[in-house]
Amino acid sequence: MSALKLHNAMWPGLVGKGDEEGQEPPISLEKMLELTAAAEVNGQKFDGIDYFLFHPHTDPEASDDELRKIADLIASHGFSVGSLVAPIWPGTVGDSAMGDDEARGKFLDAIKVGCRIAKIFNEHGVRKYGVIRIDSAEFGVEKWREDAKANTSKIASTFKEAAKIAADHGERLAAEGEICWAGMHSWKDMLDLLEEVGMPESLGFQADLAHTYLYLLGYNAPEHALVQPGYSDEEFYAAYKTMTDKLRPWTIDFHVAQNDGEVHGAGSHDKTGKHCPADDPNGKLDIVKCSQYWLEGAEDRGIQHICWDGCMFPNAMLENPQTWNTILDTMIKVRDAHGTA
Template identity: 55%
Template sequence: MTVTAQHNKPAIHNAMWPGLVGKGPDSEPPIDLDTMLDLTAGAEVDGVKFDGVDLFASLPHIDIDSTKDDLTRVAEGISGRNLVVGSLVAPVWPPTGGGSAMGSEEERARFLTQVRKTCAMAKTFRELGIRRYGVIRIDSATGPAEWAKDPAGSTKKIAETFREAATIAEGYGERLAAEGEICWGGMHGWRHMLELLEQVDRPQTVGFQADMAHSLLYTLGYNAPEDRLLPEGFDWMDQNVLMAALTKLTDALRPWTVDFHVAQNDGTVHGTGSHDKTGRHCPANDPNGKMDIVKVAGLWMREKDGTPTRAFEHICWDGCMFPNKTMTSPDTWRDVLGTLISVRNAHGWD
């Protein structure tokens, strides 16, 4: 692959959590952090390499209860590979010690505790000089079915929890990004996501994390038929109709977007291990991918008038639930890196 770099911003990152999400005893073995870091650091296209990584603040990668010494060792392992840290995923779900954002007081307290611990970890990485940008990613930690028992009340309670989380984040100098994904209750449709952000009403602290694989499913109305933007029986060859739907979606959520994942999707849902079905992340060059990655990325990265939003200092590739054979192939990450360079060339700045 030959891709000449034309811009140096935003920075280019690789996500580490695909080594964990959908892995485990009911699927393939997790891929350890050092292996993920080595694969990332080893990728190169025409002299350009990944600038950094986004982290999952949970075992078996990083213990949420790590000491400063523990995090110093992690930071040294990352900086020793000429990488930096960007955004962190807060492990807010019950299996990792968290709780539902619309659950009982005890559950919501566990959710907020995980946010606080992740913000503290992020602050430590800043103090260690390895992190200069990025957000803390959160979700509602509950499913659409549970949310649907009381839609208005559920969204109100999630918003209350997110506002409390925002206050915590502000105390650490952090921002939060709510991930738009169809498996999270109250966030499972684009209008529901927008309503939640508006109810939280802390735009300086709580924004939206766009992931191209997930947002494509928003247009299809998975788990939220009332939010469907593409017609039934849509012909994927009709890119004009697809781009019109994605433009409506991005016009609504772009003003809230503070974190961005470049990804591909084949228009289907997918889940492995214990992870619920969500957008199928495809390899960058997957022939079944439905999007022109560079073109669709521009809908998130440029304002209506075509100027770059500059709303985030890095972009990140997300390839959750790839088979381990794909994950451990150096070719996978060279292709991903080349794709990210192309996205930055088209929509970046200096």
């Protein structure tokens, strides 16, 4: 058994950034790599990155040679590439997994894009492990609620086809549990979807500490809340065990993160779990303890790395070197408490 590799996500430089009112400009891939490479705690550095396959970091239609140059750039910092995020959303390559035939076809096209880029990175040697991350690409839950059962079945059908494509390319898909994605917005709805797809060898769950905390609260599905405001520590961990016991067997990708119980958004990416600094005094999670619930048996599920997610951090926070040292220190504590992969 080997120790879990420590990765940093590149998409905090992109998600919630842009030219819409109230948004900050994106941070380039080069800058995100430099910030990650500069972090060091007692001689330990980040081992790699997880990577978002869309502009401005990546043109999903880039040539093989252009993608190899990106791989060279990442490797020049001593990094491996782990999990990739397929460009599945409307406005990228893809479209809604519960949309019409055209939309669902675009969703599957985005999976093919992800698999193509993964193959190039794998052959280059910069990528040796990790999954391709997806979601339903349907923002919000109101449309889903119009016919919940039928819409979940539609998403499941799309995911089955996506999983077949991934399997044919030697890849696995991980569906992100987050309250903003229709059909995936509560722990129970996420579990129902995973079970309806029923392809655990090819499609699993991507757990994020910040997002799954809001699963406990039932933010977008009060009927599935496992704790109520004012909960005690005993109530919290009993509920946390209930949730992780259900979703952990499906978990093949894991994000370390912190959450203060608030919902946050920017631009079109709205009502998502608010990621907080690792040492945020308002953070609701004991990051190390909560991580262990998800990482039990990680090796058996093929998990070889863990990734920090600081989605929608302000640029000033992302560009502060101390931010990354604090994050890396927390990641090391998670890895050491868990032991080996």
